[in-house]
Amino acid sequence: MDVFHSDTSAAGSPAATLAPVLEVSGLQTHFHTRAGVVKAVDGVDLHVRAGEILGLVGESGSGKSITGFSIMGLIDAPGRIAGGHIRYQGRDLTTLSDGAMRQLRGNEIAMIFQDPMMTLNPVLRIDTQMTETILAHEKVSAAAARDRARQALAMVGIPSPEERLMAYPHQLSGGMRQRVAIAIALLNHPKLIIADEPTTALDVTIQAQILYEVQKLCRETGTAMIWITHDLAVVSGLADRIAVMYAGRIVETGATADVIHAPRHPYTQGLIHSIPTRETHGQPLQQIPGMTPSLLNLPKGCAFRPRCDRATDQCLDVPVPSHPVPARTVRCWHAAA
Ligand SMILES: Nc1ncnc2c1ncn2[C@@H]1O[C@H](COP(=O)(O)OP(=O)(O)OP(=O)(O)O)[C@@H](O)[C@H]1O
Ligand SMILES: [Mg+2]
DSSP states (O other), X not given: OOTTOOOOOSTTSGGGGSOEEEEEEEXXXXXXXXXXXXXXXXXXXXXXXXXXXXXXXXXXXXXXXXXXXXXXXXXXXXXXXXXXXXXXXXXXXXGSOHHHHHHHHHHTEEEEOSSGGGTSOTXXXXXXXXXXXXXXXXXXXXXXXXXXXHHHHHHTTOSXXXXXXXXXXXXXXXXXHHHHHHHHHHHXXXXXXXXXXXXXXXXXXXXXXXXXXXXXXXXXXXXXXXXXXXXXXXXXXXXSEEEEEETTEEEXXXXXXXXXXXXXXXXXXXXXXXXXXXXXXXXXXXXXXXXXXXXTSOOSSOTXXXXXXXXXXXXXXXXXXXXXXXXXXXXXXXXXX
């Protein structure tokens, strides 16, 4: 299987010409801990348009979830948004009241969490949770709501959905719970979905089915999606564009095929070369040398500098993102051509 197969590209698609649904600029989310200030997100720029899927990739601890939580308005003390803007359909979410943000979360923006129990209520039956979600936003009959709930379960590959509707969360397997949480996020046709590694724990056939449905949903209904994952194989088949995150910053963005086939940032190149492919079969896998830096004690300048074989003194200054050469940016003084 060619894990890098991708025939999707934002450039040239209708999505590429629309104004972004979400535009994040200079976002900084910091945690004030006893040990010091953890700069989990430190100057993130990204955008996503209607019907478009942006894959946000990066290794564990790079700040992907915190970026998602920040957009959703779910950062609590000791964390806070220390700078930047989050514009959703023109409104800056960083200035919205808690009440207005809560309403937006219920109606227009949904998150699928790494842990499905962030979505599910352990003491309510699945049918109650699903129909309440629908009825909170739409005036339809209880029977119609139940019908929609059943269809949503079938869409994420849940067998015997009628029976599952009667179950409590603890009566379902972990993978089944995650699929119910995904179905709930899709119920009210949100305009923006942030999905945080929701299929990582599922087996590949179920994962493939969910990715197919999600892609179809975005294409057909114009939902904008940010899909967070550390799995490049997943985003290469799913996303229109990719943003690569390292130590709280986006180091490279571009159309999926461009980033995968011609990565320009040394970190992206390292990530891609560390994935086994048909061509590298039987050879030792390449690894990025060194370790991810502590966010409490980031190296001066480019955070990737200590691991990078292209590093020079210039890298002691934080690299500025290159100008978008059609929708392509790289934060590196020595980016590959
Ligand atoms: N409440 C908190 N207090 C202090 N630091 C935090 C807090 N929450 C998150 N962080 C730090 O923020 C950084 C980014 O975390 P985040 O969860 O966004 O990583 P991630 O990219 O989603 O990783 P993973 O792939 O493992 O889910 C981590 O170093 C984490 O330790
Ligand atoms: Mg995470």
